[in-house]
Amino acid sequence: MSGTDPLPAAAGGIAIEWPRIVLPIATLALGILAWDLVVRLKEIPPFILPGPGLVAATLANDWTLLWDSLLVTLATTLQGLALALAGGIGLAILFNQSRLIEHSLYPYAVILQVTPVVAVAPLLLIYLPQQAAVLACAWIVAFFPILANTTLGLNSVDRNLVDLFEIYGASRLKVLLRLKLPAALPYMLGGLKIAGGLSLIGAVVAEIAAGSAGAGSGLAYRIAESGYRLNIPRMFAALILLSITGIVIFFALSLLSWLLLRRWHESAIAADR
Amino acid sequence: MPPAAASTPLVTLAGVAKHFANGTLALDRFDLTIRNGEFLSLLGPSGCGKSTALRLIAGLGEPTRGGIAWSGAKGGGRRRNGLDVGFVFQEPTLMPWASVFRNVMLPLELEGAAHAVATERAAQALERVGLTSFRDAYPRELSGGMKMRVSIARALVTDPPLLLMDEPFAALDEITRFKLNNDLLELWRAVGHTVIFVTHSVFESVYLSSRIVVMTPRPGRVFAELAIDAPYPRDESFRTSAEYAGYCRIASQALSSAMAGGGP
Numbered sequence: 338m339s340g341t342d343p344l345p346a347a348a349g350g351i352a353i354e355w356p357r358i359v360l361p362i363a364t365l366a367l368g369i370l371a372w373d374l375v376v377r378l379k380e381i382p383p384f385i386l387p388g389p390g391l392v393a394a395t396l397a398n399d400w401t402l403l404w405d406s407l408l409v410t411l412a413t414t415l416q417g418l419a420l421a422l423a424g425g426i427g428l429a430i431l432f433n434q435s436r437l438i439e440h441s442l443y444p445y446a447v448i449l450q451v452t453p454v455v456a457v458a459p460l461l462l463i464y465l466p467q468q469a470a471v472l473a474c475a476w477i478v479a480f481f482p483i484l485a486n487t488t489l490g491l492n493s494v495d496r497n498l499v500d501l502f503e504i505y506g507a508s509r510l511k512v513l514l515r516l517k518l519p520a521a522l523p524y525m526l527g528g529l530k531i532a533g534g535l536s537l538i539g540a541v542v543a544e545i546a547a548g549s550a551g552a553g554s555g556l557a558y559r560i561a562e563s564g565y566r567l568n569i570p571r572m573f574a575a576l577i578l579l580s581i582t583g584i585v586i587f588f589a590l591s592l593l594s595w596l597l598l599r600r601w602h603e604s605a606i607a608a609d610r
Numbered sequence: 611m612p613p614a615a616a617s618t619p620l621v622t623l624a625g626v627a628k629h630f631a632n633g634t635l636a637l638d639r640f641d642l643t644i645r646n647g648e649f650l651s652l653l654g655p656s657g658c659g660k661s662t663a664l665r666l667i668a669g670l671g672e673p674t675r676g677g678i679a680w681s682g683a684k685g686g687g688r689r690r691n692g693l694d695v696g697f698v699f700q701e702p703t704l705m706p707w708a709s710v711f712r713n714v715m716l717p718l719e720l721e722g723a724a725h726a727v728a729t730e731r732a733a734q735a736l737e738r739v740g741l742t743s744f745r746d747a748y749p750r751e752l753s754g755g756m757k758m759r760v761s762i763a764r765a766l767v768t769d770p771p772l773l774l775m776d777e778p779f780a781a782l783d784e785i786t787r788f789k790l791n792n793d794l795l796e797l798w799r800a801v802g803h804t805v806i807f808v809t810h811s812v813f814e815s816v817y818l819s820s821r822i823v824v825m826t827p828r829p830g831r832v833f834a835e836l837a838i839d840a841p842y843p844r845d846e847s848f849r850t851s852a853e854y855a856g857y858c859r860i861a862s863q864a865l866s867s868a869m870a871g872g873g874p
Contacts, residue, residue: 497703505720
């Protein structure tokens with residue numbers, strides 16, 4: 338019967354769609370051109386709006402300084418993300434195993450999430466060493482999407498599969514490892530994708546808050562510092578680096594998600610027609 | 611298998627009632643003896659408690675009243691573990707993240723079987739349903755009928771004496787369903803296990819079963835029993851025979867009276 342059915346293409350390759358690559362680049366080029374023209378024609382001084390050429394030159398000249406700062410911010414972001422991943426998944430598993438713990442702790446997880454991190458950062462900076470405070474901020478904003486998504490995923494397991502595991506007398510641990518965690522994986526990865534960007538935001542917010550206190554060396558601190566010195570070109574250069582960092586994090590996590598799901602999950606499979 | 615071996619009881623349900631928390635009385639005073647080697651269909655309208663009965667036999671939930679006794683089982687007539695039953699759900703219920711082979715191997719892995727043994731038996735089970743060449747495929751790459759075959763292979767992999775099937779082919783197209791009906795009968799004759807098959811299709815139940823139990827709805831109770839004495843193997847010529855049509859008429863009438871008389 339079905340043996341003759343053609344197999345749908347499993348892991349659909351990433352089809353190259355030229356408009357999706359060319360159009361954004363063209364838009365960017367046009368934007369930079371317009372920016373350059375406005376600055377030149379209106380003779381805007383660099384301390385108000387530097388032209389793209391000057392920003393590029395600053396990026397090149399200050400590269401060592403900016404690169405070191407980028408590494409600091411990136412390290413904070415990735416550490417915050419790793420801790421958020423561990424904390425979010427760990428807490429979600431704990432919630433899933435015990436209603437008591439879930440009811441006791443979940444409201445506080447929500448409170449932690451809805452309280453603006455900008456407002457929390459200055460307090461954390463008082464009580465924690467600066468590096469720890471920055472990391473804590475990155476963690477606070479990044480862990481909730483992972484917790485919420487993983488919780489949803491763990492609770493979205495096919496009821497029949499749960500019954501099947503029960504029929505075969507599977508232990509709680511086996512149900513968790515063999516059934517619930519794999520079923521929750523797509524949700525976790527969705528949460529991770531959101532958390533990646535948020536972790537960077539958390540790190541930046543904390544660095545800015547810490548920056549006004551004096552110490553620090555991350556990219557966001559460079560932006561704040563350059564602002565005080567009216568070094569506008571360097572502000573732009575640091576901002577561009579931050580954007581690129583965010584984009585790279587997003588694409589890296591998307592790639593991770595695709596690699597893990599490409600064989601079986603609908604989200605990672607290209608439509609066939 | 612039938613009729614000589616079909617005499618000894620395998621499972622006996624006596625006065626079973628099942629109350630759900632929402633107040634539904636799914637089964638009441640439900641008596642049924644399943645005999646070794648028979649192909650028994652539970653026939654009834656939706657919501658008549660067929661699936662509830664099947665789930666209770668599988669050990670999913672406890673009866674509110676009455677008891678389920680396994681003959682020959684250790685531990686005081688109670689089911690010991692998953693080795694005793696295979697369960698096929700209405701949906702294929704495969705793990706989408708695991709290959710066909712890993713899906714079939716699952717029951718053995720959950721029971722802690724040695725890897726070598728599990729691998730060999732899973733390969734055998736896949737061969738029985740004719741899917742050996744798809745062992746590394748993922749469920750989403752298979753058609754509905756193939757998924758159901760994988761599900762059947764998984765249920766058979768532990769070699770259970772009793773196979774429980776909950777409307778397994780209801781969601782399939784008729785051509786696929788007929789084909790799977792034939793394959794299931796062949797499997798049953800080859801393996802020699804006992805089957806309880808839940809369905810709301812008169813035609814399917816007559817074609818497959820050696821015995822049909824017609825159930826009343828709300829609460830589910832045995833309304834009539836009907837032996838289908840047509841000899842196996844059955845094939846397409848049976849499906850078009852006058853004998854088949856006659857049995858279908860009887861089963862249909864029993865079902866109609868069950869539905870008419872089953873109400874409060």
